[in-house]
Amino acid sequence: MIISSNDTSSTVEASGINLAPKDFKWYPFPPGQCPPSYYVILQGICAPLIIIISTVLNSLIAVVLLQKQLRSATNILLLAIALYDTLTGLFPFPTYIYVFTFKNCNDYWPYNYGWFHRINYQVLPFIFHTCSIWVTVVLAIQRYIYVCHSEKAKQWCTVRMALKAIACVNLLALIVAIPMFIEGSFHPITVRSLLDPTKTLEACLVRDYSEDQRFSTLYYVYSVLRALLINVGPCTILVILNAILVERMKAAKQNRARLMRKRSHETRAQEQTSVTLMLVIVVTIFLIVEVPMALHLIIWGLLQLLESNFLSEFLIVAVQFLNFAVLLSYPINFFIYCRMSRAFRDAFTELLCPSKTQNRQERLPSTALRLINKQYNNDDNYNHLESNNNTHIEMKNSIIKIQPSSTVILNHRTDEALISLTPSMNSVDIKHNGTENSPDSIMQQHILFRDDAVTSKNKRLNNL
Structure with missing residues (x-):
């Protein structure tokens, strides 16, 4: 559809700017x-x-x-949220730069730019932000199942179920x-450029069906x-x-x-509590920026229903700051x-410093090897590992090998791990001279014995 600028019945020259035709x-x-x-400062x-x-930052998270x-x-859902938040900002990024940063608004907008602007500035950010909102709801539901119905976690809180929820x-x-694709239609109109009157171009007009009385309801x-x-329902669910x-x-x-009597169980419980607390904070920040947006939509809808212009200017300005607050929450x-x-x-x-991590992993086995070489005595029937406080741990004949990658000492005869040296603080009870000493006070290491080591009658070991 071409609307000629010479048609005085549809357009009128006013201060060098054509007025839009009726209903456009x-x-x-x-x-x-x-x-x-404030538009230029916030969005430009x-x-x-x-x-x-x-x-x-979201790329690093991914x-x-x-x-x-x-x-x-859980991490699949966190990865999806990072991806959706990134895409929500990237698609309108060209418009921010073109319109608000460089202020390319002194002339008519080309007709070909209409759909590009609508899709990249409105539709796609809306889709990805909607996905981010509901994946956050799925994340909260998953954590609720973990905490309140742990017996069902193996069935519902799996990677497969997370991918299905994302789909x-x-x-x-x-x-x-x-409906966002069909709520308006674009039409070209031939006009003279405001910057160069000798040139003509096809400007972009839009017919907004939301303002048509036939489609208002x-x-x-x-x-x-x-x-x-998108707003009220998810926010209500997340608050609960x-x-x-x-x-x-x-x-x-x-x-x-x-x-929690056993220390290992307590450690696992504390880890789960930390994960839950982290996700609660993520959801809370999400609610801080989304609840005001939901209230804004409710108030705006009520004013439209009552056909009132009360607070209309304030709401137009407020929505810009609310959108910026949502964008600010992403990093x-x-x-x-x-x-x-x-x-x-x-x-x-x-990921950033692999050499540092590798040196730390190699340093632990080498330290353990020095302790073993210092206090390890060969015998025809037994091997003895002696610590500084004369604590003896008896093991049967075996060849001991240390693998730096896993920091596990392997038994070549049984191909089973006899001792696992890790920097954890899990307690192991070793009976010594009628008393029980924790290895935390001996060598700050966790010593884990398998079945062949447990057979020793002179030792009592607990795998915590």
Whole structure:
């Protein structure tokens, strides 16, 4: 459809700028009217910087979580959230630079730019942000199952189920976004350039069906459903699950001393509590930026229903700051993972400084070998390992080999691990001279014996 600029019935010259025909408007905004200064600051300066930082940090998260030792159902969901957050910022990035950073708004927008702007600035960010929201809900549900229904965790909290949930979330986001493709139609109009009157170009007009009285009811229903599915509903679910998890964490902290007698069990419980706390913080930050957005949509919908302009200008400005707050929350997850997850820190350190990690792994077996060589005496029938405080640990004839990669001493006769030297602080009881001494006070190492070592009648060892 071509609308001639000479048709005075449809367009009128006013101050050198053509007025849009009836039922049409200039897209994305009238020519010659650059966005306000706060638009330029937020979306032309701050937003591109935040997107670059977020992309780098989320890429590091993805590389770390893709390592084999960190592949789990929870980490798959965290990886998906990092990916969706990155894509939510990357697709509108060209528009931020072109429109707001360089202020290319002094002339009519080309018709060919209409769909590009609509898809990259509105539709795709909406789809990926929707996916991020619902994957966060799936993550909270998964942690709820871990904490409150641990007997069902093996069935529901698996990598396979996590991938299925992500696929369902993608499908949901695509279905919800379908009306965005058809809620308006673009039309070209031939006009003279404002910068060079000798040139003509095809400007972009849009017919917005949401403002058409024939479709107003349908659009209102769609807006309410979208708000419920994308903002209000997920935030309500997350608030409830977050409250339950926090309450269970408090109860677990109070009962841990009474219920967890063995130190290894207590260590595992503390690790699970740390993971739960980390995810609770991630969800809480998500709610801090999403709940105000949900309230904004509710208030905006009510004002549209009542056909009132009350607070309309304030809401238009507020939504820009709310969108920027959502964008600002994307890089924060990286620092939360680094602060609260030791496994993530170790994997990240190994990724950046593999030589440092390798030296640390090689230093532990070499230290153990020096201790063994210093206190190891050959005998025809027995091998004795003697510590500095005269504690004797008796083992049958065997050839002892240390593998630096696993820091495990292997028995060549049985091909089983006899001793595992790790830097953990798990307690092992060794009966010595009528008393029980912890290896924490001996050599700060955890010594784990297999069945052939347990047969010794003079020793009592607990694998904690």
